[in-house]
Amino acid sequence: MRSLLRAALAPLIGLLLAAAPAAADPSAPDPSPPDPSAASRIVSVDGAVTEIVYALGQGGRVVATDTTSSWPAEVASLPKVGYKRSLTPEGLLSLRPDLILASSTAGPAQVLDAVRAAGVPVVTVPDAHSTEGVLAKVRAVAVALGLPAQGEALAGRIAADLETQAARLATVRERPRVLFVMDTGQGGLMAAGRDTAADAAIALAGGINAFAGVTGLKPLTPEAAVLAAPQVIVVTHQAADRQGGLASIAAHPALALTPAVRDGRLVSLDALLVLGFGPRIGEAVRVMVAAFHPELPAQAAEVPR
Structure with missing residues (x-):
């Protein structure tokens, strides 16, 4: 048993030894720590x-x-x-x-x-x-x-970028109920509740999370979707592709009876763009503001790159 354990650990020990610095000369001054900026x-x-x-x-x-x-x-x-x-x-x-x-x-x-x-x-x-x-x-x-x-x-x-969108939203009187949808990779759909990146993105774009009654990601059922009554549905490109496109998302039993599908208000965004909260977050918010608030004047940069 011990020989098997030693054999299993050998590759990791080798990597640690290879990455570790060589033993220092006791008489030498302490070396400077690595400088991450270099x-x-x-x-x-x-x-x-x-x-x-x-x-x-x-x-x-x-x-x-x-x-x-x-x-x-x-x-x-x-x-x-x-x-x-x-x-x-x-x-x-x-x-x-x-x-x-x-x-x-x-x-x-x-x-x-x-x-x-x-x-x-x-x-x-x-x-x-x-x-x-x-x-x-x-x-x-x-x-x-x-x-x-x-x-x-x-x-x-x-x-x-974000301040520009916030200024545009200052004139908005109504904020739509928005459902953010992802998929499980096995045909089912998940909805994003509060305390998620999707929830924060919806708020930045002047929407109300239609699934804010739950925390985190939860399986989406037809009953829950009807009760949520979303006026807009946001889905990631990746989820839409796996489901067969936005038309398939709209026809999904969990979403087919929602106001958003009835009115054709579905928008697809790259997952990293909208959920990563990285340097392109302003671009994601611009696209969502346009989808959530079509009454606002259009902006030139509303098409995601």
Whole structure:
């Protein structure tokens, strides 16, 4: 039994030893800790974090990402370390990173602790779903990269985009009931309740979450959808594609009898764009404001890129 355990642990021990610095000469002065801002082999763990790195013009320093990183298009060719909540020491250390940028939702925590113990800096980036949360995320990444001034400039542009939409919404008298739909990957649909990224995005765009009576994501039944009575339905591109398109979403038994389907008020958005709360959040809010409030004058940039 012990020999089997040693054999199973051998690859991980090898990676930890390879990534760890060599034993120091006791007579030598203490070495300086690694400087994350000088990192050239960054592993970015979180779609929004990756977007921020690229928005700051530092994509050339990224050697791998997690599977939630889908923008910009060039990240598709990079190695993947798996889903951000299911990381492994082997997957991270095998890439010989000199910095890991990870959102506060990444983990497991013991995996990131093991990577730190191997001598690789890990910077945890806050992940709050709010205007202030996006700006804090941008600033944290920029500081980690040694680019605080560029981070302030990017944060300023994002804040200005969101302030523009907030000013437009100041004239709105009625806010529609909005249902945000995702799928289970097995044919069923899920609705986003309160305390979700979708709930926060709906609020930023001047809507009322029609499913705010529940917390988190919940299976969507025809009865619940009828009671929610959404005037607008938002669905991710990914969910719509898996369901066979927006027409299939509209025909789904859980949604077919809703006011939103009756009135043809369905809008599809990329999941990372609207739920990532990254540097493109202003774009997502512009699209939703147009869908929620057609009475407002149109803006030139309402078509998602």
